[in-house]
Amino acid sequence: MIAPAGHLDGGTVGQPLRISADVAVVGSGPAGAVVAARLAAAGARVVILEAGPWLTDPPPLSAFGAMAERYVGMGAQVAWGRPPVPVVQGRMVGGSSPINGAICWRLPQDVHAAWLARDPALAEALPWGELERLTDEVEARLNVQSTDPAVAGAKNRLMARGADALGLAHRPIRRNVRGCVGSGRCLQGCPSGAKQSVDRTYVADALVAGAQLISRCAARRVLWAKGRAGGVAAQAEGGGAVTVDAPTVVVAASAIHTPALLLASGLRHGPVGRHLQGHPGVSVAGRFREPVRMWEGATQGHEVTGLRDQGLKFETLGFGPAILASRLDGYGDALAEQVADLDHWLDWGVAVRARGEGRVRSWRGRPVITWQAHPEDVRRYRQGVKVLAELMFAAGAQAVSPGVTGLPSPLTRDQVGLIDGAPLKASAYKAAITHLFGTCRMGSDPTASVVGPDFQHHRVAGLYVADSSVFPSNLGVNPQIPIMALAARCADRVLAA
Amino acid sequence: MSPGRGSARRAAALRAVLPTPAGHPARALDDPSFWASFDAHAPAHLRLATSLGAGLLAGVLPWLLRADLAKPDGRTRVLAATARLPGGAALLEVLKVVAAFAAFDDPAVQAHLREGPP
Numbered sequence: 001m002i003a004p005a006g007h008l009d010g011g012t013v014g015q016p017l018r019i020s021a022d023v024a025v026v027g028s029g030p031a032g033a034v035v036a037a038r039l040a041a042a043g044a045r046v047v048i049l050e051a052g053p054w055l056t057d058p059p060p061l062s063a064f065g066a067m068a069e070r071y072v073g074m075g076a077q078v079a080w081g082r083p084p085v086p087v088v089q090g091r092m093v094g095g096s097s098p099i100n101g102a103i104c105w106r107l108p109q110d111v112h113a114a115w116l117a118r119d120p121a122l123a124e125a126l127p128w129g130e131l132e133r134l135t136d137e138v139e140a141r142l143n144v145q146s147t148d149p150a151v152a153g154a155k156n157r158l159m160a161r162g163a164d165a166l167g168l169a170h171r172p173i174r175r176n177v178r179g180c181v182g183s184g185r186c187l188q189g190c191p192s193g194a195k196q197s198v199d200r201t202y203v204a205d206a207l208v209a210g211a212q213l214i215s216r217c218a219a220r221r222v223l224w225a226k227g228r229a230g231g232v233a234a235q236a237e238g239g240g241a242v243t244v245d246a247p248t249v250v251v252a253a254s255a256i257h258t259p260a261l262l263l264a265s266g267l268r269h270g271p272v273g274r275h276l277q278g279h280p281g282v283s284v285a286g287r288f289r290e291p292v293r294m295w296e297g298a299t300q301g302h303e304v305t306g307l308r309d310q311g312l313k314f315e316t317l318g319f320g321p322a323i324l325a326s327r328l329d330g331y332g333d334a335l336a337e338q339v340a341d342l343d344h345w346l347d348w349g350v351a352v353r354a355r356g357e358g359r360v361r362s363w364r365g366r367p368v369i370t371w372q373a374h375p376e377d378v379r380r381y382r383q384g385v386k387v388l389a390e391l392m393f394a395a396g397a398q399a400v401s402p403g404v405t406g407l408p409s410p411l412t413r414d415q416v417g418l419i420d421g422a423p424l425k426a427s428a429y430k431a432a433i434t435h436l437f438g439t440c441r442m443g444s445d446p447t448a449s450v451v452g453p454d455f456q457h458h459r460v461a462g463l464y465v466a467d468s469s470v471f472p473s474n475l476g477v478n479p480q481i482p483i484m485a486l487a488a489r490c491a492d493r494v495l496a497a
Numbered sequence: 498m499s500p501g502r503g504s505a506r507r508a509a510a511l512r513a514v515l516p517t518p519a520g521h522p523a524r525a526l527d528d529p530s531f532w533a534s535f536d537a538h539a540p541a542h543l544r545l546a547t548s549l550g551a552g553l554l555a556g557v558l559p560w561l562l563r564a565d566l567a568k569p570d571g572r573t574r575v576l577a578a579t580a581r582l583p584g585g586a587a588l589l590e591v592l593k594v595v596a597a598f599a600a601f602d603d604p605a606v607q608a609h610l611r612e613g614p615p
Contacts, residue, residue, distance in 0.1 A: 061607060062602045063598065063601065063602075064534070064535075064598040064601075065534070065602065068534055068535075068537075068538035073539070073540040073543075074539050074540065074543070076539060076540050076542070077540065078540075078542060084542075295610075320601065321597075321601045321607075321610050322597045322600070322601035322602070325515070325597040325600070325601065326596075326598075331515075331576045331593060332513060332515075332516065332569075332572045333516055333572065333573070335514070335515055335593070336515060336516045336517065336518040336519070337518070337519075339518040339521075340519045340520055342610070343610070405586065430590070
């Protein structure tokens with residue numbers, strides 16, 4: 001893929017650069033890309049600032065190479081707590097969308113209803129019918145469709161078999177792909193360009209409509225004075241200071257980097273950085289008699305939805321061999337014995353709608369994340385691990401590796417009951433957090449929220465937040481599409497202003 | 498400690514945590530390009546944990562226990578002793594992740610998984 005005109009690589013910017021625009025958009029992930037495309041299409045002069053690079057070459061074959069190139073902190077960014085938990089984010093044009101599992105969910109109506117129950121003023125700001133219309137629009141642009149059985153691969157077919165046997169509701173995952181060939185490498189970046197990530201869709205649309213994108217250029221401060229936004233100060237990797245003078249600033253840098261940027265800009269009003277929520281996930285690996293080659297087939301192509309009302313959603317996972325090997329229990333020769341027949345192992349995960357909350361602070365302009373699981377979350381980890389083990393055995397696994405300290409491993413089918421006695425302490429589970437929310441909450445009460453129902457900062461006119469920072473809560477489902485639908489709504493509010 | 502010696506110690510620790518599985522090609526875990534990329538991209542806490550774990554696993558504990566990491570019995574004793582230390586299990590998990598990345602970054606290992614043994 002060739003970067004189109006309108007893109008400037010910040011690595012080549014060695015001198016101070018000053019640009020004037022109608023709107024400065026910070027971040028080119030799902031939210032920033034949608035905002036930029038919508039505003040540029042309406043005729044606004046838009047400049048997008050993105051800290052990561054524009055990657056146009058096929059992703060590296062090695063998982064290590066891909067994570068070093070494409071993930072924040074090589075995939076080892078951490079939320080500090082007991083225990084520290086990895087927080088997974090992409091860092092490139094397109095944000096995390098080029099390296100996510102391409103899973104698409106619409107905003108659940110029960111979640112929307114809970115938001116309105118908490119703050120009735122949101123009913124006018126986020127009308128259900130309008131969000132549905134915007135969601136349809138986004139899904140059409142991203143070509144969202146159910147996983148094609150022809151590219152599902154063994155891991156996805158086996159989850160369907162296990163769920164059928166247990167009587168749990170399940171379905172092929174709806175994904176934003178066009179011509180997926182089942183490379184199984186979504187998490188490294190699609191090698192065939194089939195994934196309709198936002199760098200290929202909305203960012204490209206924005207540039208065609210006349211927007212400018214500066215990659216490898218990190219926003220350092222939102223410029224504001226007398227309660228009015230004035231632009232963004234940024235630092236290009238080439239060493240040049242970049243200033244975008246703009247009366248409207250839309251921050252869409254993720255629920256981690258958006259509050260960090262506001263704090264670094266002296267915008268400490270409201271609960272900025274607080275109420276960080278997410279979806280921690282744990283996984284169970286299972287060994288099958290026949291080779292299943294987890295790294296082949298649609299990366300994440302099947303899900304079990306039957307326990308979503310309990311805050312649990314189960315998904316196939318599509319790691320390469322390196323991550324699968326590191327997920328197996330044990331060390332030394334016992335681990336090597338399992339890795340010897342790695343092609344017989346699968347790993348499935350459960351995403352938990354966590355009650356635990358955390359906080360993002362800014363230290364020298366960089367985010368520092370803390371997060372602690374709630375005791376109820378740990379109970380859900382344990383419940384999720386048991387259901388995953390049951391699914392594995394129902395699908396034909398011979399043994400499972402539960403990934404829980406204090407449990408024997410591997411477990412046989414008649415040992416599944418032991419999981420009921422697994423420790424109820426967070427450190428016993430190997431969790432990682434994806435999907436982050438809530439650090440610049442939207443609300444009508446300026447003391448309890450950071451932005452108003454119009455996405456605009458309570459204290460600084462012309463400053464908007466468009467990403468999942470504004471979500472009043474986590475969703476319990478993959479947020480890519482809801483983030484984009486709300487971002488479109490944000491763009492419409494900017495245009496209306 | 499020179500970078501070369503640091504890489505060798507880290508490689509020895511990774512080899513203890515994840516020895517070459519039966520039927521897999523041998524891997525060069527002290528590949529300078531892997532460690533250069535690791536040191537350039539890994540966050541400070543991951544580099545620190547890896548160095549600390551390597552120092553324990555491939556330095557202090559084999560000396561204290563008179564154990565040879567190249568032999569299965571020696572590895573088992575050192576790994577068990579590490580796991581019993583406060584925070585030791587977490588260090589082993591970190592080393593396991595790095596070991597898996599280093600091992601499967603090797604083109605020969607990738608080819609083995611794609612195509613099976615030659």
